[in-house]
Amino acid sequence: MTWTFTDDVDAFLDAAGTSLAARPAEHTLVLTVTATLRRHGPHAFTEHAPVLGWWRGADGKVAGTLVRTPPRPALLHGIVPEAVAPLMAALPLTGINADRPTAEAVAAHWPGFRVDEEQRLYRLGDLVPPSPAPGGRPRAATPADRDLLLRWYPQFTADVGLPPGHPERAVAERTAEGRLTLWEDGGVPVSMAGVSPRLAGAVRVAPVYTPPEHRGRGYAAAVTAAVSRAARESGADEVPLFTDLANATSNGVYTRIGYRAVTDRLLISAAAAGG
Numbered sequence: 319m320t321w322t323f324t325d326d327v328d329a330f331l332d333a334a335g336t337s338l339a340a341r342p343a344e345h346t347l348v349l350t351v352t353a354t355l356r357r358h359g360p361h362a363f364t365e366h367a368p369v370l371g372w373w374r375g376a377d378g379k380v381a382g383t384l385v386r387t388p389p390r391p392a393l394l395h396g397i398v399p400e401a402v403a404p405l406m407a408a409l410p411l412t413g414i415n416a417d418r419p420t421a422e423a424v425a426a427h428w429p430g431f432r433v434d435e436e437q438r439l440y441r442l443g444d445l446v447p448p449s450p451a452p453g454g455r456p457r458a459a460t461p462a463d464r465d466l467l468l469r470w471y472p473q474f475t476a477d478v479g480l481p482p483g484h485p486e487r488a489v490a491e492r493t494a495e496g497r498l499t500l501w502e503d504g505g506v507p508v509s510m511a512g513v514s515p516r517l518a519g520a521v522r523v524a525p526v527y528t529p530p531e532h533r534g535r536g537y538a539a540a541v542t543a544a545v546s547r548a549a550r551e552s553g554a555d556e557v558p559l560f561t562d563l564a565n566a567t568s569n570g571v572y573t574r575i576g577y578r579a580v581t582d583r584l585l586i587s588a589a590a591a592g593g
Contacts, residue, residue, distance in 0.1 A: 319400065321408055323371040323384075327355040330370035330385075337372075337380040337396075342520035343441045343558040343580060347393055347415070348385050349517040355387075363387040363483070369409070373401040384409075389481060391415045391585055399423060413587040421584035430589030435479070435562055437585070438569065440577035442546050442557035448575060452536035454503030456544035459493050459510065463500065466507060467493070474527035478562065488512075499548075501541040509537035511545045519555035526559075526568075539571045546575070 324330055331338075331352060338345040352370075354362045361367070364387060371384040375398060382397030384405065391413035397405070402423040405411075413434075414424055425431045459467060471485035492498035492512050501509040509528040513521050523545055528538045542559075549557045559577065561568045573579075 319374065319376055319404075321371050321373050321384075321401070321404055323369055323408070325360055325367040325369065327352050327360070327368070327370060330372065330383075331356075334372040334380045334383050338383065339518035341396075342518035343556040344417075344439065345383075345395055346439075346514070346517075346520055346522045346556075346558050348383060348395055349520070350514045350522060351385050351387060351393065353515060353517055358487075364389065371405075371409075373397065373405070375401075386411075391587070394420050394424070396420075397423075403427070411588075413585070415583060415585045418582045418584055421586050425586055428588045431586050432589060433584055433586050435585040436564065437560050437583045438563050439580045439583065440559055440561065440572055441580050442550070443576050443578045445543060445546055445550065446574065446576045448536055448539040448543055450536070452501075452503065452540050454501055454508065454537070454540070456499050456501055456541055458496055459498040459500050461490075461493055463493065463507070464489055467498070467510070470510060470527055470529065471525070473529065474525045477527070478525075499541055499545050501537050501544070503535075503537070508532040508535075509541045511538075511541040513545050513549055516549075516552070516554055519553075521549040521552070521554040521557055523549070523557065523559040538568070539575055542572065543575045 338348055355368060366388045369386040372380050373382040375381040382401045383395045384392055386392040392411055394414050394416035397420045406427045467489045468485055472482060475482055498512045500507045511526045513523055523542060526538055526542055546557050
């Protein structure tokens, strides 16, 4: 029983890819992050090389993974209890994004910690059109929308507390590949929703953003329903998304259109990392 670490995404996926693909909704973050590393190289997210790890149990099967792309917290998935202490001994982790049992097991190794966010993973069940439906219609974003989208992307990441990332790259790729949808009302874009590439049969909905001046009118539900329907029609077996559990509005929006809770994740930091 041991952890293996590498910065080679192909080596990581050779070892852990089958395990991850067996539960694509639960592993959607790891699948999309590693797909980005494969596409754009080891510095896709930051100047620091990634740290990728997997734990093999006594039976030789992968029973837990780690994906770390600083400055983001390390993503931990499916880690069996006996793998937590060896992980903490091997890596100086100061922040994690993990399923609730793993997060609580890691926190037990920190003399102090803070919960930065509680997330809920949902998967689409039977899609329910928003009712009442807002005015307007969806349309694919195009390169002509670039300036608008480059304003909205930083506003979205600031709203949800994510690092700025690479908005130019995201906008260019998603518009070129038809993975970004705008909701227009009266010819004016009022909301957007994007989707990940299909990986192991799953298409994750993100980002979803409505500027403050257009909120409260049902646009986010409508554009999310539109991209969710398109994902299903394109052949996706799973359509997951994440919410911040503290945002009752977004959780209500998604459950009303047919999303069902799967599991919760915690983002936690060691107290020494931030006071």
